[in-house]
Amino acid sequence: MTSSQAPPPAPMDSSIAADGKDGGRQATADGLSRLLADSYTLYLKTHNYHWNVTGPMFPSLHLLFETQYLELAVAGDLIAERIRALDQPAPASYGEFARRTAIDEDDDQPDATEMVRRLVAGQHAVIRTAKAVFPAVEQAHDEPTADLLTQRIQAHEKAAWMLRSVLA
Ligand SMILES: [Fe+2]
Numbered sequence: 001m002t003s004s005q006a007p008p009p010a011p012m013d014s015s016i017a018a019d020g021k022d023g024g025r026q027a028t029a030d031g032l033s034r035l036l037a038d039s040y041t042l043y044l045k046t047h048n049y050h051w052n053v054t055g056p057m058f059p060s061l062h063l064l065f066e067t068q069y070l071e072l073a074v075a076g077d078l079i080a081e082r083i084r085a086l087d088q089p090a091p092a093s094y095g096e097f098a099r100r101t102a103i104d105e106d107d108d109q110p111d112a113t114e115m116v117r118r119l120v121a122g123q124h125a126v127i128r129t130a131k132a133v134f135p136a137v138e139q140a141h142d143e144p145t146a147d148l149l150t151q152r153i154q155a156h157e158k159a160a161w162m163l164r165s166v167l168a
Contacts, residue, residue, distance in 0.1 A: 024139030029088035031133030032145065035152065036079045036091060037100035038126045043072035045106065045122060049115040057112050061166070068119070068159050075152060082148055102129055116166050123160035127153055 050065035080090035091097060098105075102125045110118060130149045137145045 024136040024142070025086060026088070027136035028133060028140050028142055028145055029083050029086045031129075031136055032079055032083045032086075033088075033091050034100045034102070035126070035129050035133065035149075036076060036083065037097040038103055038122075038129045039072055039076045039079060039152075040097050041101040041103040041105070042119075042122045042126055043069050043076060045103065046072060046119060048106070049119065052109065053112050053115055055112045057166070061112055061116070064162065064166070065119075068162075071155060071159070075155065078148060079152070082145060085144075086142075113167065116163050120160055120163045120167070123156045123163065127156045127160075130156070 046065050046069040050062055050069060053061045053065065080092070083090040091100060103122050106118070130153050133149055134146070137149065
């Protein structure tokens with residue numbers, strides 16, 4: 001009978017909602033969804049440039065872009081799985097990403113220097129998106145998400161520095 005059944009396990013982060021309110025958890029997941037959309041869109045843009053870059057900088061840019069799109073692919077998985085750990089669905093289609101991302105798609109074929117400029121702008125856009133999630137994270141006392149955001153900001157600042165150094 002039901003009286004002998006154990007109660008269902010509590011959600012992993014049940015302490016977040018201990019006051020009966022959302023406590024920033026939904027806003028955290030929404031912010032992470034925007035970060036995932038930015039990361040995936042920047043991944044695709046960087047992979048595009050890896051394929052289509054031309055000119056005397058081709059060997060070095062082809063490799064630099066590869067390093068950066070591979071890092072972004074791994075990051076997307078980590079961000080999506082953090083959203084799932086918060087019991088929210090992770091967006092996972094081009095349409096859902098396009099609605100959430102702050103990064104524009106290209107409708108032209110930029111030259112190598114313009115590719116680097118656009119990637120610098122993209123890296124900075126992701127940093128802004130990540131920083132915007134912190135108020136909700138602090139409200140939720142969500143240290144694991146704060147740690148993930150800090151690592152993502154650090155990675156994007158390093159990537160932006162490497163790209164800016166190409167333009168110097
Ligand atoms: Fe390749």
